[in-house]
Amino acid sequence: MTETMLAGRLDRKTRRFQVEEVPVPTPEPDEVRIAVAAAGVCLSDLHLIDGTLNPRGTASAVTLGHEVAGRVEALGEAVPPGVHIGQRVTLQAGQSCGRCDDCIRRQTCPRSLTRGVHYDGGWAEYALARVDTLVPIPEHLPFDQAAIIPDAVSTPYAAITATAQVRPAQSAAVWGAGGLGAHAIQVLKLVGAAPIIAIDPLPAARRRALAFGADVALDPGAEDLVTQVRDATAGRGVDYAFDFAGVAAARDQAVAALAPAGALVLVGLTPEPLSISDSTTFCARKNRLLGHYGSAPQHVEELVAMTATRRLGFSDSISGHIKLADAEDAVHRLAHKSGDPVRLVLVP
Known part of the structure; x- marks a missing residue:
């Protein structure tokens, strides 16, 4: 595979957003690398770009995108056998910090981290995901619909x-x-x-x-x-x-x-x-x-289960597909509500 990839990156200091070439990430032992098939464009992403949202404790630059779906493309060395190459997944929009007393006790983490905010998200050709944030999706659920379920x-x-x-x-x-x-x-x-x-x-x-x-x-x-x-x-x-x-x-x-x-x-x-x-x-x-703020992991899992039995479907929610290379255009379209979109989706 190529050593670099396209990613939609935000410089938090200058508020500059652009699609640029970055190194393809290597998964840690408890992570997998996802070949991103679809990534939703949310108003929260726009608020990060314009500075309306400016959370503390974040890196100086980050790849945006918290609504992500794709296929498992590479495994970390400690990933359990239930996860396999080619598996279709959507990703939880965030993850527990893994370090606080509540995480140690396996309780709800009060310091949870958001994908595309506190760590690199899915506006990229490839994205890393901790194994506990993977949600398998059925074959009949399109990646664009699966991507927008989280959030x-x-x-x-x-x-x-x-x-x-x-x-x-x-x-x-x-x-x-x-x-x-x-x-x-x-x-x-x-x-x-x-x-x-x-x-x-x-x-x-x-x-x-x-x-x-x-x-x-x-x-x-x-x-x-x-x-x-x-x-x-x-x-x-x-x-x-x-x-x-x-x-x-x-x-x-x-x-x-x-x-x-x-x-x-x-x-x-x-x-x-x-x-x-x-x-x-x-x-x-x-x-x-x-x-109210966000959702818990079980809510995403419940929604995927309902789509598996076709209780819910989101084909009418996808207002357009935009190439990742043109992510700036997607940001502009959502900011100006061009065509009154429900969800625009970035694709490779």
């Missing part, structure tokens, strides 16, 4: 099933029907939420939300938006309002549209402060505020 699908799935614990017939509204919100609508339909209300300023996104399973799609710019939400829920309001937009105005609307004991679930990330304008009413109605 694009698993984050809303975890928010709905674990953080909110939505039950059948409970009502839900989704602010922001983009890369995460569109999949949230799919998952809400899967768990039996009713009605499902999508709220997005883009007409194309509202049409897509209806195609993905929303019962109602509304424009947040409407002066009577909260009234429309209450009308759609027989005057009660929503049991769960999911903010995938990370916008203060969306959160204000969501709080106003909550049913008694309803919860606002924060999934969209923003550095802006959070405020509740009328905390007396919020408390009197026993409303709740739930923060």
Whole structure:
């Protein structure tokens, strides 16, 4: 194989992103090397490039990409026999630190590391993966769909099933029907939420939300938006309002549209402060505020299992395939929402 490869690299000091030639990585004993077949382009990647996200304790330069799928191409010397060359896998979007007291006790790591943030990710021809981050995928699941399951699908799935614990017939509204919100609508339909209300300023996104399973799609710019939400829920309001937009105005609307004991679930990330304008009413109605971030390994595994039995499919989520060499174009297209993409995918 060649000694160098293409990789989409971000210089954290200059904020310069470019595709460049770098050495092909060699796996450590507990790692494998993946021949990358597909890698998703996420808003988090854009936020890393523009500096909105600037996590501490990271290298001065990193290969981006936390949504990755491909084939095992080389094995570290301590990789167990269940992993083999040619195996089709998707990769967990991160890994435990492996050093803290919780890791030693085999508990949830509070210092988990994110692929493409704390260590090199999958915007490359080859990527390294610790063996415990491999998730085998069925032959019929295309690599592009498998790649976006970690994060694009698993984050809303975890928010709905674990953080909110939505039950059948409970009502839900989704602010922001983009890369995460569109999949949230799919998952809400899967768990039996009713009605499902999508709220997005883009007409194309509202049409897509209806195609993905929303019962109602509304424009947040409407002066009577909260009234429309209450009308759609027989005057009660929503049991769960999911903010995938990370916008203060969306959160204000969501709080106003909550049913008694309803919860606002924060999934969209923003550095802006959070405020509740009328905390007396919020408390009197026993409303709740739930923060959410990412997903756990089992959520990715559960989603892959559901795709294996064709309970879920994400072919409509792939908005375009872009060559790795043209990754800068993918960043530009997502930044400007060209074509209103759900997920753009980089391919070799």
